[in-house]
């Protein structure tokens with residue numbers, strides 16, 4: 001059997017149960033955005049790690065080294081944000097092809113430093129090694145959160161509103177601009193920047209974890225069609241999502257219109273926006289929206305509802321049920 005037959009999650013499912021039985025009390029392991037370990041009487045420790053592989057996650061010709069350094073930290077901080085946590089420090093392990101310019105690496109680390117300074121997260125250690133051909137960057141981030149406050153994927157409740165913290169699809173649009181070699185001007189350059197310089201929603205995650213009625217939370221790394229399913233599986237719930245309610249930037253709308261790209265496919269299926277996906281008790285949405293808008297000067301968007309049922313997403317567009325198949329979203333039957 002080849003890996004491509006079962007996929008990344010199929011691989012994880014093959015070994016993760018055997019490690020589950022090694023978990024002692026108070027440890028949360030594989031299956032959420034971060035692992036959770038008890039740190040002291042007041043706080044839990046959060047740990048997350050992510051690997052960026054050249055030609056798989058990035059093209060050296062498309063992203064500047066500074067952007068790559070920034071992004072490699074941002075995607076990890078986003079996992080801390082998705083639990084409601086605060087980052088403490090990072091570790092960097094990097095495999096470097098021997099012909100690489102030192103100037104390239106200096107720029108990479110300048111980007112790494114810029115985001116570290118922005119969020120006041122020190123680099124605490126790591127490892128460097130030679131690679132035969134490709135650049136590989138692994139970042140591990142430690143974070144902290146008040147005991148019992150972490151928002152898990154398993155916490156969604158029937159009746160919750162499903163919400164996202166910001167626009168969807170920009171990053172996927174930016175990736176299409178890069179892959180189709182389109183000129184990076186105006187709206188196009190905006191989308192590419194969203195792809196190369198994602199911003200972890202740490203302050204948003206902190207507000208959300210403090211707010212009563214916010215239940216499940218995760219960050220959007222693979223696209224909501226895939227990420228929301230993780231919440232549904234972990235919570236044992238179903239969801240209704242309105243495609244016409246997905247928040248989309250004006251930049252993405254204009255580029256989709258002129259390129260003939262399907263905007264709701266990018267918004268629902270496109271990854272790497274690193275916005276937060278969360279569920280909130282319906283009677284708390286209004287108060288939360290007020291607090292959120294006060295603090296951030298922008299609103300979050302309600303895109304659907306959690307329901308009892310098998311863990312699957314029921315999509316609709318303008319009140320009509322649609323299903324997602326190979327050619328995109330289609331009417332049922």
Ligand SMILES: [Mg+2]
Nearest residue numbers: 033079219221
């Ligand atoms: Mg995540």
